[in-house]
Amino acid sequence: MSGRPQGPHIEVSGLTKRYGAVRAVDDLSFTVRPGVVTGFLGPNGAGKSTTMRMILGLVAPTSGTATIGGRRYVDLSRPSATVGAVLDASAVHPGHSARDHLHIYRTMGGHPADRVDRLLTRLGLAAVADRPTRTFSTGMRQRLSLATALLGDPRVLLLDEPGNGLDPEGIAWLRTLLRGLTAEGRTVLISSHVLSEVQQIVEDVVVIRKGRLVAAGPLAEIERSSPGTVLVRSPDAAELRAALLRGTARDGAADRVDLMADGSLRVYGMADRAVADLAAAERLRVHGLTAEAGLEQLFLRLAGDDGPAGGDGPPVPANEKAARR
Known part of the structure; x- marks a missing residue:
């Protein structure tokens, strides 16, 4: 400084x-x-x-x-x-x-x-x-x-x-x-x-x-503090989703597994290593696996929800609240 x-x-x-x-x-x-x-x-x-x-x-x-x-x-x-x-x-x-x-x-x-x-x-x-x-x-x-x-x-x-x-x-x-x-x-x-x-x-x-x-x-x-997620591409998505929700004795189960529009899975509450190990143990194919940072996921949830109430001021005003110090 x-x-x-x-x-x-x-x-x-x-x-x-x-x-x-x-x-x-x-x-x-x-x-x-x-x-x-x-x-x-x-x-x-x-x-x-x-x-x-x-x-x-x-x-x-x-x-x-x-x-x-x-x-x-x-x-x-x-x-x-x-x-x-x-x-x-x-x-x-x-x-x-x-x-x-x-x-x-x-x-x-x-x-x-x-x-x-x-x-x-x-x-x-x-x-x-x-x-x-x-x-x-x-x-x-x-x-x-x-x-x-x-x-x-x-x-x-x-x-x-x-x-x-x-x-x-x-x-x-x-x-x-x-x-x-x-x-x-x-x-x-x-x-x-x-x-x-x-x-x-x-x-x-x-x-x-x-x-x-x-x-x-x-x-x-x-x-x-914002939990990250893991994005997985697999031709065995349905079987992998079921296995992730069952979990393992060592790593437990995923908190949630969403099936995305493109067929990939978004896994909540499970590390990328644990997802990869589980897929290998179940002999399920994985064609791509990406760990997504917590803030990135926070931002994606914002952009992907039902959207803002309006624009940034007249004639179509936005709706926006607080960020505390």
């Missing part, structure tokens, strides 16, 4: 947002601490964007509070020097160059002129700085949005789906960038509905579904 001061905490307390009869956010409470990347996770439409917009003062909560270092966003004296946000990577004028775009926002925020060239270099945009943004790929627009968020050298970053449009090389670049920012003591909250994109980036997670808390805390602890 560098000698730079730690960023402020983000505190969300009892945050609620209603759109008519639908609760987009329902008594949501959590803390985002500095020096780590916190992932705000949930299926599409879980209400993550609604929450981030309330933190930024763009959506008025029905009740509850969201503060940054103990102050509401609207009460910050120089908001863009405290908080940088990426909510929509497409929000750039197609005729402006990346350099023009950054200078406009730099002037609006009263930030030093030399920040533009420094960020163009840091975000990998120096070679295309004078091209019109209409020629940019989605990934390049993401980089430009991140550069815009960093113009005021903020201690807090809120990034909504920052991995959208990035290829694997871009995801690796984003991971390096965010780790560098948190090593400087910044507070970073990123939302995503794609677990694989953020699993190697985040250290803390807040997982929500339909406004309800699913899990919150350090990623490593949640993965340990």
